[in-house]
């Protein structure tokens with residue numbers, strides 16, 4: 001999807017790999033300047049910056065564990081210094097914590113998953129609202145949360161902890177959308193189904209997306225580009241009357 005947003009700034013959390021990297025690529029093709037956030041994958045993040053900064057500087061990588069408040073504050077300050085205030089925040093970074101039934105899940109796993117998927121998304125949203133809000137002199141903007149269909153299915157037998165974190169993200173989407181609508185900020189979410197990224201292999205089941213997607217109406221996993229297209233549409237003025245929506249991009253699941 002090509003848009004006229006030639007000078008808008010998008011910050012993609014977890015932009016180094018998988019769905020986030022595809023969102024960054026599509027955003028650059030759509031005319032955004034993009035901050036690519038990463039926590040550990042410095043090599044991948046900087047390779048993506050090199051791939052996208054072909055003729056001019058349109059991307060900038062920032063290392064930040066989004067669960068660390070001071071680091072998030074610094075990331076938004078650096079974004080402002082490099083590309084100006086954020087126009088679009090994509091809360092994409094996420095971890096599953098691996099497979100565990102509720103009777104086995106550890107407090108450490110719960111803390112890790114909630115710290116990134118919930119607290120990280122809240123902290124980034126807070127900083128984005130501060131830069132975007134028309135109430136405090138900002139230009140408005142859009143926040144797109146990358147949730148999961150797991151929030152509706154519950155993740156039984158695999159990762160209820162992960163599904164619950166995405167349930168919290170859905171509630172953040174609904175509540176924040178209503179809270180900041182009058183400040184010129186739209187807040188929406190995309191809820192992917194099974195997408196073939198490293199997320200599944202990192203949880204210990206590389207074939208998971210293909211195997212489970214075979215049981216869905218479309219019978220195949222989604223691609224990162226299909227999720228990125230949905231994110232870019234929600235970010236764009238084409239979705240100017242859409243806020244508080246959780247859009248399933250899940251092949252009918």
Ligand code: NAP
Pocket residue numbers: 013014015016017018019020037038039040041042064065066067091092093094095116120146147148149191192193194195196197198199200202209
């Ligand atoms: P992925 O390939 O595992 O990539 C995850 C990204 O999140 C990486 O860039 C990683 O950066 C980043 N990240 C993790 N913890 C972070 C932290 N504390 N601070 C900053 N960045 C952090 O996963 P993916 O499949 O692309 O998933 C992207 C989003 O889509 C996630 O929110 C996921 O829950 C959601 N989703 C995925 C699927 C699917 O089937 N793949 C389905 C539904 C929803 P580093 O490598 O630098 O650590």
